[in-house]
Amino acid sequence: MLLDLLNPARILFGPGANDRIGTEIARLGKKPLIVTGRKSLVASGNLDRVASPLRQLGIKPVFFADVEPEPTVGKVDEVRQIARENRCDLIVGVGGGSVLDVAKAAAGLYGEDEPTRVYLYGREVTATGLPWLAIPTTAGSGSEVTENAVLTDPEEGKKGSIRNGFWMASTAIVDPIFTMSMPKKLTAITGFDALSHAIESYTSRWANPYSSSLSQAAAALIMQNLYTAFSTNKKEAREKMMLASLMAGMSLNVARSGAVHSLAHPLGQRYGLSHGLVCAVLLPSVMRYNLPLVDTRYADLAYAVNLSPRSTPPEEAAERLIFFVEKAVQKLEVPSRLSQLGVKEEDLAEIANLAHESASLSANPRRTQREDLLEILRGCW
Numbered sequence: 001m002l003l004d005l006l007n008p009a010r011i012l013f014g015p016g017a018n019d020r021i022g023t024e025i026a027r028l029g030k031k032p033l034i035v036t037g038r039k040s041l042v043a044s045g046n047l048d049r050v051a052s053p054l055r056q057l058g059i060k061p062v063f064f065a066d067v068e069p070e071p072t073v074g075k076v077d078e079v080r081q082i083a084r085e086n087r088c089d090l091i092v093g094v095g096g097g098s099v100l101d102v103a104k105a106a107a108g109l110y111g112e113d114e115p116t117r118v119y120l121y122g123r124e125v126t127a128t129g130l131p132w133l134a135i136p137t138t139a140g141s142g143s144e145v146t147e148n149a150v151l152t153d154p155e156e157g158k159k160g161s162i163r164n165g166f167w168m169a170s171t172a173i174v175d176p177i178f179t180m181s182m183p184k185k186l187t188a189i190t191g192f193d194a195l196s197h198a199i200e201s202y203t204s205r206w207a208n209p210y211s212s213s214l215s216q217a218a219a220a221l222i223m224q225n226l227y228t229a230f231s232t233n234k235k236e237a238r239e240k241m242m243l244a245s246l247m248a249g250m251s252l253n254v255a256r257s258g259a260v261h262s263l264a265h266p267l268g269q270r271y272g273l274s275h276g277l278v279c280a281v282l283l284p285s286v287m288r289y290n291l292p293l294v295d296t297r298y299a300d301l302a303y304a305v306n307l308s309p310r311s312t313p314p315e316e317a318a319e320r321l322i323f324f325v326e327k328a329v330q331k332l333e334v335p336s337r338l339s340q341l342g343v344k345e346e347d348l349a350e351i352a353n354l355a356h357e358s359a360s361l362s363a364n365p366r367r368t369q370r371e372d373l374l375e376i377l378r379g380c381w
C-alpha cells in the first residue's frame with residue numbers, strides 16, 4: 001500500500017480554538033488579506049471574532065468581502081490582484097467552502113502570472129504561493145483540509161477542481177462557535193455535503209484503512225448529530241458536526257469522492273444550485289446504484305452506527321443505511337427530486353455527458369457509463 005497523506009501543518013479544533021486566531025495569523029504573516037463572503041459574517045459576529053484579535057495585536061488586515069457561492073475563476077483573479085497590490089504575505093479565508101476555495105487558490109496562484117482559468121484546464125503551477133489560513137464557518141465542505149479548490153468558468157460552462165499538493169492550509173482553525181449562527185437550511189445542506197464526502201470516500205475505490213477510519217467515524221457522527229444540529233442548534237451537536245466535516249474532508253483528500261460529486265458539479269454550474277443541496281438529492285440514488293458492489297461496506301456502517309444489530313444479514317443492514325439517508329433528506333426538509341430544484345428533463349443527457357468526464361468518477365466503486373449516469377439522474381428527477 002502506498003499512501004501520500006496531506007494535512008495542514010496545524011489543525012486547531014474545538015470550542016475556544018478561535019482564541020488562537022490572532023497569534024496564528026501573527027505567526028504566519030505581517031499583512032494578511034482576509035477573504036470572506038458577502039454578508040452573513042458581520043451579522044453573525046464572526047467577522048469580529050477574527051478582526052478584533054488582530055486589532056489588539058496592531059495588525060491591519062486588508063479585507064476582500066465579495067466571494068459568492070459557486071465562485072468563479074475571475075473571483076480568484078481579483079483576490080490575487082488585491083493581494084499583490086497590497087503586498088500581502090498571508091491569505092486568511094473565513095467562510096464556507098466557496099470562500100475557503102477562493103482563498104486557497106488565490107494563495108496558491110499568488111506567484112503565477114497567468115489568469116486562474118488556465119490552471120483549471122491543466123496548466124502546471126510552478127511558482128511558490130503564499131501561506132493561507134483556513135477558518136471554516138460551516139460544517140460541510142472540509143476545504144480546510146483538502147488540497148483542491150472547486151471553481152467555475154462561466155465562459156466555458158465548466159465547474160471543476162484545481163488540485164495541488166502544495167496548497168494545504170498552513171493552519172486550520174476549526175471552532176464550532178462559527179457555525180452556531182448557521183440557519184437551518186444551510187445546516188442541512190452543508191451537512192449533506194459532509195455526509196456525501198464521508199460515504200463516497202468510505203466506499204471509494206481508493207479507500208484505505210487510514211481514510212476508512214476517518215470516513216466511517218465521520219459518517220457516524222453526522223448520522224447521529226445532523227438532525228439535532230438542524231432542529232435544536234445544540235452546541236454539542238454543532239461541535240460533532242464540525243469534527244465530522246473535518247474528518248470527512250481528510251478522508252476525501254486521500255480517497256476522493258464518486259458519482260455524487262461528478263454529477264453535482266455540472267448540475268450546480270448549470271443551474272446555480274448550492275453544492276450541498278444537489279448532493280442531498282443525488283446521494284440516496286447513487287448509494288442505490290453502487291449497492292451491489294458495496295453492500296458489505298454499507299452494512300458495516302449500519303452496524304457501526306447501531307442502525308442494525310450485527311445479527312442482521314448484510315443485505316438488510318445495507319438497505320437500512322440507504323433508507324436512513326432517504327428519510328434524513330425528508331426530515332431535514334430538503335427537496336428529494338431534481339425537478340423540484342428546477343432541473344429540466346431535457347438537460348439530463350448533457351449533464352450525464354459532462355459528469356462522465358469528471359475525475360471524481362474514477363473513484364466511484366461501480367464502473368459508470370454515460371447511460372448509468374443518465375439512469376441515476378432520471379431516477380431522482
Ligand SMILES: [Fe+2]
Nearest residue numbers: 141193197275
Ligand atoms: Fe462536496
